Amino acid sequence: MRILLVEDDPQLGDGICVGLKQAGHAVDWLESGRAALHTLATELFDLMILDLGLPDIDGISVLKEIRRDGKSLPVLILTARDTVMDKVEGLDSGADDYLVKPFDLDELCARVRALIRRQAGRSSALIQHGNITLDPAGHTVLLDNQAIPLSAREFNILHTLLENSGRVLSRERLEESLYGWDDPLESNATEVHIHHLRKKLGKKLIVTVRGVGYMIAKATHQPSTTPS
Numbered sequence: 720m721r722i723l724l725v726e727d728d729p730q731l732g733d734g735i736c737v738g739l740k741q742a743g744h745a746v747d748w749l750e751s752g753r754a755a756l757h758t759l760a761t762e763l764f765d766l767m768i769l770d771l772g773l774p775d776i777d778g779i780s781v782l783k784e785i786r787r788d789g790k791s792l793p794v795l796i797l798t799a800r801d802t803v804m805d806k807v808e809g810l811d812s813g814a815d816d817y818l819v820k821p822f823d824l825d826e827l828c829a830r831v832r833a834l835i836r837r838q839a840g841r842s843s844a845l846i847q848h849g850n851i852t853l854d855p856a857g858h859t860v861l862l863d864n865q866a867i868p869l870s871a872r873e874f875n876i877l878h879t880l881l882e883n884s885g886r887v888l889s890r891e892r893l894e895e896s897l898y899g900w901d902d903p904l905e906s907n908a909t910e911v912h913i914h915h916l917r918k919k920l921g922k923k924l925i926v927t928v929r930g931v932g933y934m935i936a937k938a939t940h941q942p943s944t945t946p947s
């Protein structure tokens with residue numbers, strides 16, 4: 720998933736970036752509210768982590784403005800402001816979650832997973848699609864209950880396609896969930912990853928919609944046994 724982090728503390732921002740990348744996300748990091756608004760006007764993210772005390776405009780103003788613009792991406796406020804009134808204001812301004820500093824990175828990652836899950840309309844932590852089970856927390860994929868090793872990028876593409884089941888995603892949209900600004904963009908990389916996914920998980924799993932993009936095929940059968 721592609722995450723926008725807005726945080727002006729260099730040390731904290733760096734730590735969060737490293738942690739989220741280790742959890743398999745593509746992370747773009749900005750240090751001011753204006754930069755966040757500017758970027759959100761043109762780029763797509765699956766989630767935003769937003770500090771409130773920013774050097775130019777306050778995080779609450781950023782949040783209110785993007786909600787006014789009709790942007791529905793999940794927003795997690797990450798701040799040192801810890802009063803009940805602060806939390807109420809944050810949530811009522813359009814935040815989906817609120818985490819107070821200091822925090823534990825594992826908890827942040829779990830909240831990110833929960834927000835992405837909810838955005839996709841899912842209550843279960845595991846994504847089940849026919850005979851495939853994807854575990855976003857454990858970063859594992861099972862095919863007929865057998866673990867299938869995937870590269871980090873293959874996993875990300877599959878995860879994004881499964882979270883958007885029923886929708887066609889353009890190559891650009893898939894690439895946005897794969898790469899942060901710092902990562903080199905390889906040409907044809909997405910096609911190559913899709914090719915590998917089909918080889919590992921079945922060639923009918925991912926459908927190419929000519930001229931538009933890719934989508935996950937409708938699940939044809941249920942798993943033979945329920946994973947424990």
Ligand code: CA
Pocket residue numbers: 726727728770771772773
């Ligand atoms: Ca701050």
